[in-house]
Amino acid sequence: MTFSITVTPSGRQFNTEDGETILAAGIRQGIGLPYGCKDGACGSCKCKLVSGVVKHGPHQEKALSAQEETNGFVLTCCGVAQSDVTLESRQVAEEGAFPIKKMPVRVSGMEKASSDVMLVQLQLPAADTFQYHAGQYVEFLLRDGDRRSYSMANAPHTQAQKPSLELHIRHMPGGKFTDHVFGAMKEKDILRVEGPYGGFFLRKDNEKPIIFLASGTGFAPIKAIIDHMQHEGIDRPATIYWGGRRPADLYQAAWIDEKLAAMPKLSYVPVISDALPEDQWTGRTGFVHLAVLEDHPDLSGHEVYACGAPIVVESAQNDFTAKAGLPAEAFFADAFTSAADKAGE
Template sequence: MTSATAPAGPFNITVQPSGRSFTAETGEAILQAAIRQGVGMPYGCKDGACGSCKCKKLEGTVVHGPHQTKALSPEEEAAGYILTCCGVPQTDVLLESRQVTDESAFPIRKMPSRVLALEKKSPDVMLVRLQLPANDTMRYHAGQYVEFILRDGARRSYSMANAPHMLLKDEAGVAPAAGVELHIRHMPGGKFTDHVFTAMKEKEILRVEGPFGSFFLREDSAKPIVLLASGTGFAPIKAVIEHMQFKGITRPATLYWGGRRPSDLYLDDWVRQQLALMPNLQYVPVISNALPEDNWTGRTGFVHKAVMDDLPDMSGYQVYACGAPIVVDSARSEFSAQCKLPPDEFYADAFTTEADKHVG
C-alpha cells in the first residue's frame, strides 16, 4: 500500500491492557510506528515470516502487506488477529498484546563497529567480537539483536550474546576489551556468512543498527523459567543467563539446548561452568542426530519434546525460546495446547534466515 492510496493519517494506536498509545502515519506499518516512538511491542523478523508480532485487533481496520500463512493464517486473520510488522492501519486501532509493558524501549541507533576478534567455535559457528565507538555505549536488554547494514543496503540480524553490563565503561571511561559478542552460523551461499567464514579480518569496519527485538527477561515475575535454544539460538539465551547472574536473579531456570550433533552445542563447557556459579540453573542438552562416533549418552530427539517430557504441566512457567523457526513454532503451539502454558508467557525470537523469508 502506498501513501497515495492509503487513508490519511495519522492514526492513534492503543494497546491494552498496558494502555500504551502511539501514532502511525499514512501508510506506515504499526510495528514501525511503535519502534519509532519507543513502544516495546513484540516482534522478530519484521518481514511477515515468523509471527512473533501477532496480536489481537479489538477495534479498527488494518490492511496487511505480504506475509506468510504460517505467520498469520486466513483463519487467524478472520478471527481478528493481525501482524503488526506488515499491518497498516486505515483507522484508529485498538489492540490487545499482553507482552507490551510500560518499560520504555532503548533508542535505536546506527553506528560503525570494528571487528575485534574472530574465533571458530565449531565447524560452522564463528564467535565474532565487535568494538563499538569509544564515545558510545549501546544500551540494550539481554536477548536483543543488532542488524548489520551491508553495502547494498541488505540487512542481517544477529543477537548479542553477552549481557549489557559487560559493555559498561569503567570509572576512567574505558570500554571493556570484550566488545559485543555475536554467534554467527555459516549458511553456505549466504552473502554475509560466506564473507564471515572466508574473508572477514580483524579491524574490518561494519555498520550496525540496534537494538531490536522484544526478547528479554521479564523481571516482574517470580515464575520458574524454561530457556529453550536450538543451535545459535543459544546466543541471546547466554546473554540472559549472564544478566540473571549479574542481577542476582535466583528464579529456578532450566536451559534446554538442542543440536543435531554434540558439536552444535558449541559452548557446552561455558554452560557447565555457570552451573557451579548459579545453583538455581539446570542444563539439559539434547541431540537429535548423533552418530555412533559421537558416543552420545545424553537426551535425544527434538529439544522441545524433551521439555514436554519433563514438564507436562507448564501452567506456572515462563518460556524463553530462540532458534530455528520450526523449533520455536512447534514449542509455541505444543506447549500451549498440550502442557497448559499460558500463551502470553511464551517469549520467542525465531532465527529467520533470508531463505525462510521467501518461503510461501
C-alpha cells in the same frame, strides 16, 4: 494521513505516518510491541484487532492465515492502519525503552566455535553508550540495503569493561552475509549495525522457574540472559535445554559448566537429534522441546524462553500450551528467521 494506534490493555498510544507499518511507528516512538523478523514471516507480532481497519502488505501464510485475518488478527510488521486502530497486544517494554541507534562497529575478534559457528566480537564506538536488554538483537546494515539480524550473546553489564558485542553466527552456505563472515571478513573490518531490537528479554515481575529452550545458535541470547541473571543476583530456578544435530553443535559446553558451578539453581539438559556412532553420545536424544515435555508434563507454573529455528519455536509453543498447560503469556520467543525463510523458500 496520520492515525492513532491504541494498545490494550496497557493503554499506550502512538501515531502512524502515511504508509508506515504499525510496528515501525511503535518502534520509532518507543512503544514495545512483540515482534521477531519484521518481514511477515514468523508471526511473532500477530495480535488481535479490536477496532479499526488495517491493510496488510506481503506476508507468509504461516505467519497469518486467511482465516486468522478473517477472525480479526493482524501482523503489525506489515500492517498499515487505514483508520484509527485499537489493538490487543502484550506490552513488552516500558515507556522510555532504550533508543535505537545506527553505529559503526569494528571486527575485533573472530573465533570458530565449531565447523559452522563463528564467534564474532564487535568493538563499539568508545564515545557512545549502547544500551540494550539481555536477549535483544542488532541488525547489520548491508551495502545493498539488506539487513541481517543477530542476538547479542554478552550481557549489558559487560559494556562497562569493554564496549563490545559478541555474536554467534552460523554459516548458511550460499548465504550472502554468512559466506562473507566465513570467507573475506577479517579483524579490523568496519561494519554498520542498528539496534537494539526485540522483545526477547527476562521478565522480572515474578519468581516462576524458567525453562530456557535453545536450538543451535539460538543459545546466544539465552547466554546473555543467564549472564545477566548471575550479575543481578536473580536466583530463580532455571533449566537450559539446548538442542543440536551433533554434539559439536553445543559449542559452549565449557561456559555452561562454569555457570552451573556458580549458579546452584541452574541446570542443563543437552539434547542431540542426529548422533552418529562415532560421537559416542550417551545423553538425551530426539527433539529438544519433547525432552522438556518429558521432564515437565505440567508447565502451568513456569515461564519459557525459546530461541532458535522457527520450527523448534513453533512446535514448542504449540505443544507446551496445548499439552502441558503453559499459559500463552508465559511463552517468550525469538525465532531465527533466515533470509531464505523470509523469502518463503
